[in-house]
Amino acid sequence: MAPIPATLIPGDGIGPEIMQSVIAVFEAMGSPFAWETAPAGLGAIATHGDPLPASTLDSIRRTKLALKGPLTTPVGGGFKSVNVELRREFELFANMRPATTLIPGGRYDDIDITLVRENLDGFYAAFEHYMPVGDDHKAVAFSAGFNTRAGCRRIIRHAFEYAVANGRKKVTVVHKANILKALTGIFLDVGREMAPEYEGRVAMDDRIVDACAMQLVLNPWQFDVIVTTNLFGDILSDLIAGLIGGLGLAPGANIGANAAIFEAVHGSAPDIAGRGVANPAALLLASCLMLDHAGLHDQGDRLRGAIRHAFVSDGVRSRDLGGNAGTKEVTEAIVRRLG
Numbered sequence: 009m010a011p012i013p014a015t016l017i018p019g020d021g022i023g024p025e026i027m028q029s030v031i032a033v034f035e036a037m038g039s040p041f042a043w044e045t046a047p048a049g050l051g052a053i054a055t056h057g058d059p060l061p062a063s064t065l066d067s068i069r070r071t072k073l074a075l076k077g078p079l080t081t082p083v084g085g086g087f088k089s090v091n092v093e094l095r096r097e098f099e100l101f102a103n104m105r106p107a108t109t110l111i112p113g114g115r116y117d118d119i120d121i122t123l124v125r126e127n128l129d130g131f132y133a134a135f136e137h138y139m140p141v142g143d144d145h146k147a148v149a150f151s152a153g154f155n156t157r158a159g160c161r162r163i164i165r166h167a168f169e170y171a172v173a174n175g176r177k178k179v180t181v182v183h184k185a186n187i188l189k190a191l192t193g194i195f196l197d198v199g200r201e202m203a204p205e206y207e208g209r210v211a212m213d214d215r216i217v218d219a220c221a222m223q224l225v226l227n228p229w230q231f232d233v234i235v236t237t238n239l240f241g242d243i244l245s246d247l248i249a250g251l252i253g254g255l256g257l258a259p260g261a262n263i264g265a266n267a268a269i270f271e272a273v274h275g276s277a278p279d280i281a282g283r284g285v286a287n288p289a290a291l292l293l294a295s296c297l298m299l300d301h302a303g304l305h306d307q308g309d310r311l312r313g314a315i316r317h318a319f320v321s322d323g324v325r326s327r328d329l330g331g332n333a334g335t336k337e338v339t340e341a342i343v344r345r346l347g
C-alpha cells in the first residue's frame with residue numbers, strides 16, 4: 009500500500025519528546041504514514057513569527073490528516089488558542105474523547121465511555137470583552153457564547169451514528185438547560201427530536217452537567233456515549249480521563265468534513281517538559297485512533313495491544329502512573345511488544 013501522507017506537529021513543552029516516541033514506534037511497526045513535519049505553537053513564533061504558519065495550514069489542507077502534539081496557549085492575553093484556530097479553520101466539529109480502562113486495578117475498572125464534544129461553538133466561539141467603570145478598565149467581563157441548531161444537529165447526529173457503528177447502546181445528552189435555558193436548551197431539544205430515529209437501536213437519556221459530574225464519579229458504568237457542548241465536554245473529558253488513570257492515557261480525535269486531527273487530551277505539561285519523564289501513551293493511543301480513521305483497524309489494535317502489554321504484562325509504569333520509567337523506557341517496552 010502507498011504511504012498515506014500525514015502532517016505531524018510536534019508542538020510545545022513535552023510535545024517533541026512524546027512525538028519522538030510515536031515516530032520510533034511507527035518506525036518499528038512499518039509506518040503506513042508518510043509524515044510531513046510542520047511547526048505550530050510557541051515554538052513556531054520563535055522560528056516563523058507565527059503560532060500557526062501558513063505552511064502548516066497548507067500541509068493539513070493537502071494531507072487532510074494530522075497528528076498534533078500539545079500546544080501552549082498563554083492564559084489571559086497573548087495570542088489566540090492555536091487549537092481553537094485549527095478546529096475553526098478545518099471545521100473539526102466533533103471532538104471524540106474515549107476513556108477505556110487500559111490498566112486494570114486502578115480506582116475504577118472496566119470503564120468504557122466515549123465523550124463526544126461539540127468543538128466549534130458554545131463559549132469557545134464567544135465574543136468576549138471588558139466594560140470599564142470609573143478608572144477600572146476591566147470592571148465588568150462579558151462573554152456571549154452561542155449554539156446553532158444546525159451545529160447541535162451535526163454533533164448529536166455524529167454521536168448517534170458513532171453509537172450505531174460501534175455497537176454502543178446509549179447516548180446521554182449533557183446540558184445545563186435549567187439555567188442556560190437557550191444556550192444549552194437548544195442542544196437538549198435537538199437530542200430529544202433526534203432520539204426517536206434511533207429507537208430500538210440506541211437509547212437516549214439526558215443529564216444536567218453538574219449531576220452528570222457527580223454520577224460519573226459515583227457510578228461511571230451507567231454511561232456509554234456522552235454528547236455535550238464545547239465547554240462541558242472539555243471539563244468532563246478530563247474527569248473521565250481521571251477514571252482511567254489520568255491524562256497520560258487519554259487520546260482525542262478532532263473530526264471534520266475535510267480533515268481530521270488527532271492529539272492527546274493533555275496539554276504541553278510545562279512542569280515536566282524536557283525531563284524525559286512524560287508518558288507518551290496518550291499520543292500513541294491518539295495515533296491508534298488515526299489508524300482506525302484511515303481504515304487500518306488491525307494496525308490500531310496491534311499498537312493498542314503492545315501498549316497494554318507493556319503496561320500490564322511487563323509492569324512498565326511512567327511517573328504519572330506511579331512508576332519510574334521515563335519516556336524512552338516506555339517507548340522501548342512498547343517497541344519490544346510489537347516485535
Ligand code: NAI
Pocket residue numbers: 022077078079080081082091255256271272273274275276277278279280285286287288289290328
Ligand atoms: P497539562 O495537561 O499540560 O498538565 C496537567 C498535569 O498533567 C501536569 O501536572 C502535567 O505534568 C501532567 N501531564 C500532562 N500530560 C502528561 C503526560 N503525557 N505524562 C505525564 N504527565 C502529564 O495541563 P495544563 O498545565 O493546564 O496546561 C499546560 C499548557 O497546555 C497550557 O498552555 C494549555 O493551554 C495547554 N493545553 C494544550 C492542549 C492541546 O494542545 N490540545 C490541551 C490542554 C492544555
